[in-house]
Amino acid sequence: MKTIDFWFSIGSTYTYLSVRRLPLIKKDNIVTFNWCPFSVRKLMMEMNNVPFTPPEKKVKSDYMWRDISRRADNYNLSPIIPAPYPLKNFDLANQIAVLGINEGWCEEYVDRTYFYWFEKGIEAGSDECIDKVSADMKLNPNDVITRANSKEIIDQYNSQTDKARELGIFGSPTFINNNEIFWGDDRLEDAIKW
Template sequence: MRRTVDYYLAPQSPWTYLGHERLAALLRETGSAVRVLPMDLGKIFPLSGGLPLQKRAPQRQAYRLLELRRFSEALNIPLIPEPQYFPVAGDPAARLITAVALHDGDEAAMRITGAVLAAVWHQQRDIASPALLATLLAETGLSAARLDDSLQADVQARYEAQTQAAIDLGLFGSPSYVIDGELFWGQDRLDFVARKLRA
């Protein structure tokens, strides 16, 4: 049976970056479908007990950096734990990914998502910049019109609906993968995602 992964993400998340290409490979291997669903963690965190990074306790912030380095090395995925443009507003990129999914499909949305994530965590580029988002569209072979599309009311409504769906499902962090109603939170749960997709 061909399954679909509902892929809820925040485009500024390092954990989403660490899992993105591995998820893409898993989808190809298993012939699974995906729905790319950016969500607004700024609305989700207050409802789920989450805190923005700068409001977390110092020991939690320090351990996060340790874990980022640990996973980067273990997975052989290049990552700069404290990039120049972070923290960064994720909404512009989230709306762009949503616009691409709407107009070009989820395969294209996976491409632009990967480019956005790498821009933050490997290339130290500012994903809140419209100019940079336009460059990423060009680099991934997507229409420049998607930047204007991302500012339209229908895309904003879809982004808000995705966020509400995440809230309704009880999601609380990025990345979250939902398969047949079952939640898998975090890139370190991709082994369980693989088991589900291969079953």
């Protein structure tokens, strides 16, 4: 069975499409995904690339939301556009994903987080979103937040980001198959075929 590395940052808008599609793609293509959370925001800032669309880029922002909406229609997804953006608690949302990697619930956490963020309008990383996702997964939200803010998890998150940089990753979502990088949800099928 083919395994593809799925590098993502909760906070990336286009990652919504991939996260919500991966379970079906995994089933239909006999492929597994190795989920790899990292800080795309940190890498983008290092490249002097504003990691979200400021007011002076309204045309780009409007296009992004329309494009996501169009693509979501193709996948029978129902996002509420625009979703709250950019995230205030970007790092915490991703540190929880790292904790989930260690404990075996990352995929469910990320899927539920994007569901609430894009389909219910509840900002990822917010107390409300963490509470709802934790309730769905039968986790204690205060315990999850405390452990996600531990030095061990923060160090692991930073290490993941360093590894992403070393691999040449610059955006989310990114898929790596046989050392070949495919950036963007629209490159997912190309990654599978490679």
